[in-house]
Amino acid sequence: MQRLSPALRQDNVPEDLISLIKTILAATKEISFRVSQAHLGGLMGSTLDENIQGEIQKKLDVVANELFKDIVLESGFVKAISSEEEDTSVAGNPVGKYLVSFDPLDGSSNIDINSLIGTIFSIHKAPEDMDPSNPDMFKQSGDHQVCAGYVLYGPATMLVMTTGKGTHFYVLDRTHGGYLLVHRNVQVPTDTQEFAINMSNQRFWQEPMKNYIKDLIDGDTGPRGKNFNMRWIAAMVGDIHRVLCRGGLFTYPTDSKNPEQPNKLRLMYEANPMSFLIEQAGGLAMTSKGRIMDIEPTSIHQRVEVIMGSKNEVEACLTYYK
CATH class of the missing domain: 3.30.540.10 (Fructose-1,6-Bisphosphatase, subunit A, domain 1)
Known part of the structure; x- marks a missing residue:
């Protein structure tokens, strides 16, 4: 080694x-x-x-x-x-x-x-x-x-x-x-049947995320036609590590729980470094509006929504916002 x-x-x-x-x-x-x-x-x-x-x-x-x-x-x-x-x-x-x-x-x-x-x-x-x-x-x-x-x-x-x-x-x-x-050169699988999200916030999500997660939960009887498992560690390091090891989608979407603070994760300390790691491993790291690492920060404690992980699943999620 x-x-x-x-x-x-x-x-x-x-x-x-x-x-x-x-x-x-x-x-x-x-x-x-x-x-x-x-x-x-x-x-x-x-x-x-x-x-x-x-x-x-x-x-x-x-x-x-x-x-x-x-x-x-x-x-x-x-x-x-x-x-x-x-x-x-x-x-x-x-x-x-x-x-x-x-x-x-x-x-x-x-x-x-x-x-x-x-x-x-x-x-x-x-x-x-x-x-x-x-x-x-x-x-x-x-x-x-x-x-x-x-x-x-x-x-x-x-x-x-x-x-x-x-x-x-x-x-x-x-x-x-x-x-x-x-x-060396870890690669995130392109497809996945796992997702990570804090389901306790479901009632506060925007409609596109509600609809996307509902279709995942509906499994092989729903429009996606396959079963998904949910995993949630409540630590971004743990959830992203699982994605890097075996694929998956991790998201902390915009919500209305606190209208003055609609996003949870910090751009500079969490979203940007994790995006760099995910992209270098062949995955995608996005918000519902675009690529995370394109964002020009306005403050050092800025927060953003996060949708990252296996390329095809991130793209599938984003279609609900179009």
């Missing part, structure tokens, strides 16, 4: 970007350890604080955010970072070449039940002519990402990453402390 650095050099990744990626992964190894020890270290449960998203923070959310932020900023490779848990971007090295956006602990509602959670990250090049404290640096479309990935803290700690040369799987080998390449 190939180690991380040689695998990245095989894809002609610049040495400074390799160094930044290794720094990010050092943070994820520490987070992985803290997750595994949370029950023993008093890190279970919630704090009394809300983050900028209006969500009550878990204790592990706070720990993971501080670990990731401190390790990445101290590296000197980044001009600034932005996090789902921070009110605004945080300045780093004024001459740093890169920007890092991250969700330190995706799926934190799963922490207390010992289910799947993970860290999502996205890397852009930093504009040279902007102040490191200016969050407008992060207003770049997903197409400008130079690297994206997530680390899944499951039975194995797995890294899924792309630098634009395919999507690859790595596993943390705890015998020597490094990530080893286990699957």
